Amino acid sequence: MSTTAEMLLTVEHLTMRFGGLVAIDDLSFEARNREITSIIGPNGAGKTTVFNCLTGFYKPTVGRLILNHPKSGNTYFLERMEGFKVAQVAHVGRTFQNIRLFGQMSVLENLIVAQHNVLMKASKFSIAGLLRLPVYMRAEREAIDLATYWMDKVGLTDKADWDSQNLPYGDQRRLEIARAMCTRPVMLCLDEPAAGLNPRESLELNDLLVSIRDDHGIGLLLIEHDMSVVMGISDHIVVLDHGRKIADGDPAAVREDPAVIKAYLGEEEDEELPPEVAQDLATSGTGGKP
């Protein structure tokens, strides 16, 4: 795709073991800035585990997760960072398969609390905040502006005061993405954002994700089962099966890859029945006939 896109995330030899279970086995891939990189694979392939390693929930058994921050130019080793610093310093945002909003906060508050790092810095240990100094008021206005922008973008402006737990499912999904964007990330990890959406909502989601990539210039990492979303908007696809990478490339190449077809549909040889069973069937078949 775009040749100017720089490297955003480099995953090197990532391995995650839980006791004897190897969830991810020597996985290496790269994700570029301003691109949508999809991670696909059958259930249990280790996709969410990759995200959990990236966002500091798990410490990888082996491997490196290198993030090149495009704005500051710094390099961060995500596997060494404490959980909250991944978001605060490295600016990695994330959404969940099962939505995790702050249910008892309003839509607006959900978007403002995501910007608390900016606000806390401006409030100088709350002092400027409590005294309502101009420096804090400006930061607060900017925070509200950004929140308003995202509410507009995901179509929740008229529901700004709703407790987020009372929103319909599709709205909750979009609010979660908006909240992640309010943390001003350089990389956004989306874990099955299209799950449970109807076809129309799913199309809107495509537009939203493409707009995040193109208008906001950040890299997206996407886990998704809905192939219309994956094939429609991905620039690059990584296919996992049983924790191993089996294919890596653009959508057209991945679609044709025999290893991918095998993982998803099973081998053709599997369709053949073992000889004993075939024989049994044959005999019972003839025996059944009068």
Add this chain to the structure above:
Amino acid sequence: MAYFIQQLINGLTLGAIYGLIAIGYTMVYGIIGMINFAHGEIYMIGAFLAIISYLVFGDMGIVSIPILLMGMLVISMIFTAAYGWTVERLAYRPLRGSFRLAPLISAIGMSIALQNYVQISQGARVKPIQPVVQGGFQLFTQGGFAVQITYLQIVIWVLTTALMVGFTYLITQTSLGRQQRACEQDRKMASLIGVNVDRTISLTFVLGAALAAVAGLITTLYYGVIDFYVGFLAGMKAFTAAVLGGIGSLPGAMLGGLMIGLIEAFWSAYFTIEYKDVATFGILVLVLIFKPTGFLGKPEVEKV
């Protein structure tokens, strides 16, 4: 009627003390789901620090009552907050992620440790203090019974109201409060949007301890005597207040505190004073049986 109003005044004052302590219980429960049984001792330490700072200011020759009160308030809040922070750091943080009962046992241990620490370092005898704020005025007299409000009671009400308003503002309107509520609702998610969860929990303990220190100061001024054991009973009653209002709910803690204060005052006035503790804890039993979520607590709804 006059007698009733007098008891109302006394009850509200007592309720202010319980309310301030109850906030500490309810906030800690809200954020880490644990009953901090050492909170009563934190309150007791606040009371001791108030007496110590009173004596130090006395030695320095400060006699102006407003300055003396402000000084006692600030000193006892700061140092008690430091105790609150230390208790969390030493006794609870290492046990985070351990099984649920572990920090609870640690809290009980911390409570005993702090009690003995004060007993050894300050002595076991009761500590008296001279009345700092004296006088008052009569509201009215009815049938030979004069209804009195002391100046101290007015100071207590003003102080408590100001603190509660300020505190509610802090939690509902500021970035700090939003951060705290975010941790309360989903700690993992909070850390994913960059909230330093450990620091927020520490802050919760610091704020709770500072409010308990104010309650300690008020007790010192109002009753004039304290000992190393005051924290236990007051702590248990404040806990009752938090449960009564609905544990985890901030306005609930304030309301519960006032109710416990009033119940105690009226029970002492109209029934037997010896049984006032029985009345208070009887209420706890009734609430736990008939409305376990308390008055303002939200029942936990599991969405399927």
